[in-house]
Amino acid sequence: MPEKTVKNYAIIVGGGKIGYFLARSLINRNYEVLLMEKDSRTYHQLSADLGDVVMQGDGCEPTILQMAGVERANLVVAATGDDADNLVVCQMAQHCFGRGRVIARINNPENETLFEKLGISERVNSTGAILNLIGKKMQRPAVVLMGMLESSDIEVVEIILEENSPLVGAALRDLQLPHDTLIISVLRSGKAMIPTADLVFAVDDVLVALIPTKWESTLREFVA
């Protein structure tokens, strides 16, 4: 088989952080890349770094896209920080030239539906993606350290029972707790209770327990 000499050609519109790092990543993957930036200052900074790969121009203008060789591009990425600009880049690339893949960056998650309805099938909702990641990090931990008993290795922890916790539905008497661990209170609907052996745990219960430090990681694994 003859060696493949035709490189994939990608046009990236918008030389912000995303466009810049995408350009570098695609260059490393052996793409032919053109990074388009309309602001002259940003353009000069980018071209000092990336060289001929950068072109100054407004990717929303069909004539500029044509100059950039949009007709032979396998991929056009609209990566600016402005959704209206990204929409027009994609629509121009799709409707006027109609070749290759078009990917839109979406900054305002609300615009996702509109882009979809307008036939921009490949979208990256950058804000939404970051929000999701942060949201995952922010999920309340199941075990919260409240403090240490003075001069000891005994911790006071709160164990929050999520819906999928193995403790939900179990009675206190059925738990096989290590002998040096003690559940001292259960907070339910804002009220603290001294638990009896018959108590059945429910979602959103918060157990206050005394545990030796050595059990903390085991406990986290167990309730997660």
Added chain:
Amino acid sequence: MNIIIVGCGRCGSRLGRRLAESGNRVSVVDITRAAFNRLGPNFQGSTYQGSGLDQEVLIRAGLENADIVFALTGGDNRNLMIAQLVKIQFSVERAVARLHDPVRAEKYHEMGLETICTTTITTGLLELYATNGSFPETSCDLAIHGDHSMLQEIKKQEIK
């Protein structure tokens, strides 16, 4: 008619004032509150501060009962997005995007969006002036008095 104008610049404010004077229910949206000063003290319509790309703002401005939306902000792409947003997501039948770039105006017109291009109109009139030594009478009226009915006349002049 219920009319929403997005962008209260020279064009949006003038159009808003005139359409309100002729008895329409006009809502004007602009991201800058100070822009509403252009409407003058006797403006009969209502004003909404906020981004014209923000669906909530447009809904507050009465998008669900709008007969016409004019997208007249300073950005071509924003106007294109607003016009498509109201047509596609809110089924407003009549939406016009004002553009400066003739190429984009033509392409989107081909795609079924109503566009009006300031550059095309101005160059068209100037071309007629260059050829005929004067502006066509009707366009002068339009320029001076802004009479809407003259738009049809201009079209008849076959300005490209």
